Amino acid sequence: MFLHCIATIFYSSFLLQSSTNENEAKFFGPPVLLTSPSMFVKAGESYFDPQTKRIIFQAIEHPKDGETVHDDYSMYVADLTFDAKGAISGTENIVKISNDDSANTCGWFHPSKQNKVLFATTTTKRKDEQVPGYQRDSGDYRWAFPPEMNIVECELTNPKLQKPLIADNEHYIAEGSWSPDGRHVLYCSLEDGDGDIYVKDLERNITTHLIQAPGYDGGPFFSPDGQRITYRSDRAKNDLLQLYVSSLKFDEHGTIIGIQKESQVTSNQHVNWGPFWHPTGKALLYATSEMGHYNYEVYMVDVSDLKSLKEGEDAPHQRVTHTPSFDGLPVFSADGSWLMWTSKRGTDTSQLWVAPFTFNNWNWAKKDASK
Numbered sequence: 001m002f003l004h005c006i007a008t009i010f011y012s013s014f015l016l017q018s019s020t021n022e023n024e025a026k027f028f029g030p031p032v033l034l035t036s037p038s039m040f041v042k043a044g045e046s047y048f049d050p051q052t053k054r055i056i057f058q059a060i061e062h063p064k065d066g067e068t069v070h071d072d073y074s075m076y077v078a079d080l081t082f083d084a085k086g087a088i089s090g091t092e093n094i095v096k097i098s099n100d101d102s103a104n105t106c107g108w109f110h111p112s113k114q115n116k117v118l119f120a121t122t123t124t125k126r127k128d129e130q131v132p133g134y135q136r137d138s139g140d141y142r143w144a145f146p147p148e149m150n151i152v153e154c155e156l157t158n159p160k161l162q163k164p165l166i167a168d169n170e171h172y173i174a175e176g177s178w179s180p181d182g183r184h185v186l187y188c189s190l191e192d193g194d195g196d197i198y199v200k201d202l203e204r205n206i207t208t209h210l211i212q213a214p215g216y217d218g219g220p221f222f223s224p225d226g227q228r229i230t231y232r233s234d235r236a237k238n239d240l241l242q243l244y245v246s247s248l249k250f251d252e253h254g255t256i257i258g259i260q261k262e263s264q265v266t267s268n269q270h271v272n273w274g275p276f277w278h279p280t281g282k283a284l285l286y287a288t289s290e291m292g293h294y295n296y297e298v299y300m301v302d303v304s305d306l307k308s309l310k311e312g313e314d315a316p317h318q319r320v321t322h323t324p325s326f327d328g329l330p331v332f333s334a335d336g337s338w339l340m341w342t343s344k345r346g347t348d349t350s351q352l353w354v355a356p357f358t359f360n361n362w363n364w365a366k367k368d369a370s371k
Contacts, residue, residue: 023322027300028339028355034078034091035059035352041069042350044342045329049109052333054079055091055340056107056117057352072103075119077156088338088354097154101125103146108177115156118165118185120174122148145172145190166200175218180226184256186210188218197231201255208257211246219274223281230265230275230284230303241273242266243286245303263306265315271296274329279336282362285320287328297321298330298341302365316365326350332357 035043039061046057058073075098078091098104098121107119126148150167151174166173166187172195176187185200192209195216200207211217213235220231227248232241243265249258266272271289278284282304287296301317309315321327325344332339339357342350 021322023319027320027359028357031343031345031353031355032088032090033346033351034080034088034340034354037347037349037351038062039094040349040351043352044073044350045106046340046342046352047108047331048333048338048340049114050111050334051114052080052088052335052338054109055352056109056119058105058107072122073105074098074102075104075107075121077107077117087356095156097156103149105149106175106177110153111178111180111182113182116153117156118151118153118176118178120149120151120176122146123150123152123164123167124148124169145195147171147190149174151176151185151187175220177221179222180224183254184222186220186222186229188220197229199256204253204255206255208255210256210259211244211262221276223277224279225281228281230277232273232275239271240269241271242268243272243275243284243301245284245306263303263309265301265303265306266317267312268314276331278332279334280362285330285332285339287330290319295324296326296328297323298327300359304365318364 040059041062043057043059046055048055054077056077058075060070060073063069074096076094076096078094080088081090081092083089103122103126105120107117110116126146147170149172150169151165152162153165154162166176166185172190174188176185178185183201183203185202187198188195189198192212195218196209197211197217197220198207199210211231213233215233215235217231217233220229222229228245229248230243230245232243234241236242244262245265246262247260248256249260251257273287275284275286282302284301284303286299286301288299289296291297297319298321299317300320301315303315306315323345327341327343330339330341337357338354340352340354343353344350
């Protein structure tokens with residue numbers, strides 16, 4: 001048994017708001033802090049459940065007296081709290097669902113089974129040597145690929161029901177998410193030597209090697225209608241990550257068997273990563289180094305008309321967050337009314353923030369949008 005819910009932390013909801021500046025107010029209302037710097041050394045990469053009642057996220061807790069800070073993230077689930085007007089006001093009932101001494105990342109709620117989640121975790125003891133992963137040569141921007149990391153699923157109502165979902169204990173397997181209908185799991189693996197994107201049909205037990213360009217292809221997500229995927233790739237240069245969208249090919253049984261067409265969304269000299277779909281499928285949120293490698297910001301890019309893009313051209317995009325510190329890993333709630341992301345705003349460390357997403361000008365990228 002390599003995964004079990006080992007601790008429940010009852011954490012009173014708190015409300016710490018950060019004011020929005022004029023530029024941010026075009027997109028979202030006052031942000032609310034969801035994780036406390038007094039509890040977590042850092043927290044990040046969080047996702048909503050389909051009902052916008054809970055979140056799953058990774059974090060590192062402050063150590064007990066006499067202990068050292070753990071190097072790896074643990075995985076947590078928390079209930080969202082709401083004020084009298086129905087606005088998200090904080091979190092409570094924070095539950096740690098990963099094993100002690102394990103490394104964890106990329107949690108995700110099942111689209112229809114309310115108490116089921118998946119996430120990547122090291123399911124056996126890690127080897128002493130560090131396995132190199134993606135690294136930007138000009139700075140401390142990297143993540144590792146431990147071969148002991150596999151994707152598991154956990155039934156939150158009964159922690160004894162957890163089981164390996166995508167696993168071989170030989171290659172890094174992570175960055176997973178279910179398709180909107182729960183039939184497929186999309187993920188990244190080093191099975192073929194470098195980071196590639198795979199998809200598994202859980203009904204028919206068929207795995208397809210979807211994206212296998214040179215370099216690291218990862219961070220994939222299904223579009224809201226399940227017909228496309230978005231992901232990042234460093235195939236052009238190790239210093240860079242660019243965003244892509246691909247339409248999927250299905251066989252007569254509904255199994256994903258390949259890619260119909262791949263479109264490059266960004267073509268620039270920046271690190272672009274963490275793409276996430278708006279529920280309309282018209283746009284992506286993502287983080288980028290466009291403002292500098294020490295000031296990652298959240299941007300939104302239009303993907304409604306990628307056919308018209310010329311080679312080497314960026315799709316129309318605009319800046320969403322405006323702070324002098326890190327903002328990244330943005331996600332939407334299922335209905336698009338809430339934006340959640342990781343930020344250092346107002347704190348010395350990365351924590352989770354949420355804000356009502358108020359932007360509704362979906363013609364902003366069109367040349368005649370002002371008419």
